[in-house]
Amino acid sequence: MTGQARHVLVTGGSGKLGRAVVDLLVRCGSRVSVVDLVHPGRSDVAWTRADLTDYGQAVGVLTGVDDRWPVPDAVVHLAALPASGLRPDATLFAANVTTTYNVFAAARVAGIDTVVWASSETVLGLPFDTPPPHLPLDEECGPAPTTSYSLSKTLEEEMARQFARWRPELSITGLRFSNVMEPADYADFPSFDADPALRRWNAWSYIDARDGASAVVAALEHPGRGAEVFVIANADTVMSRPSAELAAGYFPGVPVRGPLEGNQALMSSERARRVLGWTPVHSWRDEVEARPGS
Numbered sequence: 607m608t609g610q611a612r613h614v615l616v617t618g619g620s621g622k623l624g625r626a627v628v629d630l631l632v633r634c635g636s637r638v639s640v641v642d643l644v645h646p647g648r649s650d651v652a653w654t655r656a657d658l659t660d661y662g663q664a665v666g667v668l669t670g671v672d673d674r675w676p677v678p679d680a681v682v683h684l685a686a687l688p689a690s691g692l693r694p695d696a697t698l699f700a701a702n703v704t705t706t707y708n709v710f711a712a713a714r715v716a717g718i719d720t721v722v723w724a725s726s727e728t729v730l731g732l733p734f735d736t737p738p739p740h741l742p743l744d745e746e747c748g749p750a751p752t753t754s755y756s757l758s759k760t761l762e763e764e765m766a767r768q769f770a771r772w773r774p775e776l777s778i779t780g781l782r783f784s785n786v787m788e789p790a791d792y793a794d795f796p797s798f799d800a801d802p803a804l805r806r807w808n809a810w811s812y813i814d815a816r817d818g819a820s821a822v823v824a825a826l827e828h829p830g831r832g833a834e835v836f837v838i839a840n841a842d843t844v845m846s847r848p849s850a851e852l853a854a855g856y857f858p859g860v861p862v863r864g865p866l867e868g869n870q871a872l873m874s875s876e877r878a879r880r881v882l883g884w885t886p887v888h889s890w891r892d893e894v895e896a897r898p899g900s
Contacts (some may be wrong), residue, residue, distance in 0.1 A: 613637040613827065615668065615678040617658060617709060618685030619651070620644040623724070626815035627682060627822050634683050634823060637755040639675045641667045641810045642685065659701055660798050668716045669857035680720035680826055683709045687755070695754035702758040703765075710769045710778070721775075722825040725763055725780035725835060727873065728756035731839055733807035740861045742808060742874035744843075745837055763835055770833040777832070779822040781827040784839035784873055792890040796815035799846050811873035815885035824884040840886045 610836055612672040612810075614631055618624045619640030628651060631638045638651045646653055652674045656663040670676045687698045706723065715723050730743050731750035738747050766778045785808055798805050812819075821838045843849055850866040861874075878884045 608827065610645055612679040612826075613639065613675065614680045614682060615639045615641060615675070616682045616684065618683070618724075619639045619653075620646045621684060621688070622788060623783065623815050623818050624684045626788075626819040627684065629806045629822055630819040631682075635737035636770075637675075641681075657864070658705040659854060661708045662712070664705075664712040666713055668709070668718065669711040673687065676715050678718060681709065681713050681718055681823055682826070683721060685709075686722065686724065689848060690753045690755040697732060699710040699754040699758045702755070703761055706758075706762045707765060710765060714769065714773060714776075719775050719777060720826060721766075721776070721778045722822050723762070723766070723778070723780055726753070726756060726809055727761040727782050727784045727811065727837070727839070728753065729760045729763065729782060730837075730873075734765045734809070734857075736766075737857055737860050738809075740863055741809070741857060741866075742870075742872045743811075743837065743864065744874045745877055746894050750754055763833075766835075767833040772832075775831060779828065779829060779832075780833070780835040781818075781821055781825060782835060782837045783818055783821075784808060784811040786815050786818055787812045787890070788815050789893045790799040792893040795890045795894060798844050802847060802852060802856060803843060803846065805844055810845050810849075810852060810874040811871055812844050812890070813839050814888035814890075817888050819880070820887075821878060821884050824878070828882050830881075833882070835880070837873055837875050838884075839871055839875050840889065841871050842869040842889050842891065844890065845869065 614636050619628045620642040640646045640653045641656050654671050656667050686702050689880045698704045729749040730747045749760040770776050784795045
């Protein structure tokens with residue numbers, strides 16, 4: 607992170623993506639605080655347990671916690687039930703929407719002008735029972751929620767736009783993360799080739815947690831104001847088959863914008879590259895090929 611070190615509060619900092627975000631922020635020189643129901647497992651960041659579905663607790667952690675931290679300079683909001691089916695539909699929807707409202711509203715009370723938060727690839731219309739309007743997928747696709755989870759993320763994006771309208775100085779950036787993966791997950795990737803239909807649900811996309819973390823840092827550093835959303839996916843698919851073959855075979859008739867080269871991703875992060883200056887640098891292929899015996 608460039609310039610003067612900032613104090614960044616990360617909600618959900620003990621999760622898969624949260625751990626990578628906390629690690630990168632610490633390495634960039636930021637002071638990092640974590641709010642989660644689970645300890646982050648490291649001693650170099652402050653941690654407080656809080657239930658963010660409770661508005662009072664959300665305000666409490668964002669306006670400062672005795673013996674822990676003062677008001678932070680920025681908030682990275684990752685806390686959520688991360689997928690459909692983890693709770694009954696109405697319970698999951700209520701928890702996610704309420705948590706995000708509480709964090710956005712508490713940031714407003716605390717006077718925090720920089721918020722980066724986790725939206726989701728699911729708002730693009732996953733699992734594509736209705737084919738997408740075009741490939742590669744981008745911010746022009748959707749919102750087309752198909753589940754209570756994706757509906758919660760769609761409405762959170764609208765909430766962000768309204769909070770930005772109320773507070774013109776606010777920078778509130780939603781990152782539509784693809785399926786988050788860590789290097790330990792990549793051993794299973796070669797098996798996906800046996801049945802490409804099993805990964806058609808998100809157009810064979812993924813995001814390496816380390817690249818997801820660098821997207822968060824890029825969004826924190828972005829000088830723009832207002833509400834923005836960006837698709838965040840890796841540059842390649844999870845498959846060995848060429849992307850043009852996958853598109854033709856599993857999305858017949860869907861317009862393809864531009865040539866698809868090699869294993870090029872079918873979920874485009876071009877807008878994040880252009881606006882945020884972010885590009886992913888990791889690939890599952892590098893991890894698998896680097897392992898002995900692979």
